[in-house]
Amino acid sequence: MDAAEAIRMLGGIARTSQLCAQGTTRLRLARAAERGAVDRIRPGVYAAGVLAPGVRTAAAHGGELACASALRHFGVWVLEPAPRLHVWVGPNARTHAHDGCRCITHRDGGAASFGVVSLTRALVQCASCLGAEAFFAAFESAWAQGLLTAADRVEIRSDLLARFRWLVDIARPDAGSGLESLLRLRLLRLGIALACQVPIPRVGRVDFVLAGCIVLEVDGRDNHDGPSQRHRDLVRDAEAAAAGYETLRFDYALVVHDWPRVERAILARLRDRTAAAR
Numbered sequence: 001m002d003a004a005e006a007i008r009m010l011g012g013i014a015r016t017s018q019l020c021a022q023g024t025t026r027l028r029l030a031r032a033a034e035r036g037a038v039d040r041i042r043p044g045v046y047a048a049g050v051l052a053p054g055v056r057t058a059a060a061h062g063g064e065l066a067c068a069s070a071l072r073h074f075g076v077w078v079l080e081p082a083p084r085l086h087v088w089v090g091p092n093a094r095t096h097a098h099d100g101c102r103c104i105t106h107r108d109g110g111a112a113s114f115g116v117v118s119l120t121r122a123l124v125q126c127a128s129c130l131g132a133e134a135f136f137a138a139f140e141s142a143w144a145q146g147l148l149t150a151a152d153r154v155e156i157r158s159d160l161l162a163r164f165r166w167l168v169d170i171a172r173p174d175a176g177s178g179l180e181s182l183l184r185l186r187l188l189r190l191g192i193a194l195a196c197q198v199p200i201p202r203v204g205r206v207d208f209v210l211a212g213c214i215v216l217e218v219d220g221r222d223n224h225d226g227p228s229q230r231h232r233d234l235v236r237d238a239e240a241a242a243a244g245y246e247t248l249r250f251d252y253a254l255v256v257h258d259w260p261r262v263e264r265a266i267l268a269r270l271r272d273r274t275a276a277a278r
Contacts, residue, residue, distance in 0.1 A: 063089035070122035077141035077178030
């Protein structure tokens with residue numbers, strides 16, 4: 001077996017010691033690197049073949065793609081306004097200097113290797129690193145996509161710090177986006193309960209209904225761009241109005257970067273509706 005094949009059999013990245021144990025010699029590795037058959041990531045670590053984005057840099061740093069970076073790898077919605085590479089190296093391993101390093105190092109327990117941490121570990125890391133809102137949105141995103149089994153959810157809850165466990169208990173499997181999860185969590189913290197994913201005749205399924213008559217719609221960055229989608233949104237809003245609903249519609253920038261404005265709008269409409277009902 002040549003050096004490149006041996007590395008691919010070990011997942012695409014391997015240490016010299018692992019490769020020598022497979023029968024590859026240091027001389028073969030050096031020659032393979034010289035002719036470009038393998039890539040020397042750093043002293044004692046080699047790669048071969050196509051690797052997932054970020055995995056090579058994580059290995060150069062000293063470990064596995066982790067936390068928010070791993071969640072993106074799995075296709076999970078992540079609340080991290082200024083993304084950086086997250087790398088799990090284990091509790092005692094040293095990190096390694098590399099070009100452009102802005103990595104966030106994770107040192108939770110266990111023996112790190114190379115590649116990508118499990119989805120369950122990435123979610124637990126996300127809670128401790130990015131906080132309750134980021135974890136909740138990512139957890140509901142993963143669940144809605146069918147990426148979490150019942151056993152996974154139990155494991156995550158058990159591994160979380162105690163202050164985060166209630167978030168698993170209130171999570172739902174039908175969140176349409178991370179923005180919906182974020183809005184629902186923030187309103188629950190204000191003591192405001194919502195009906196979620198509500199079907200309305202001639203309108204379709206709306207994100208939320210508040211106080212039985214206020215529709216809340218959350219538009220993501222990509223899903224509601226362009227005049228054709230804008231027209232469909234206006235048609236939905238008109239049909240909702242004909243059915244007796246008022247629609248408040250918020251986009252990514254408002255929910256993530258201007259939440260006080262969103263909160264004021266929702267609370268004002270609630271006050272007006274309550275006053276009108278008296």
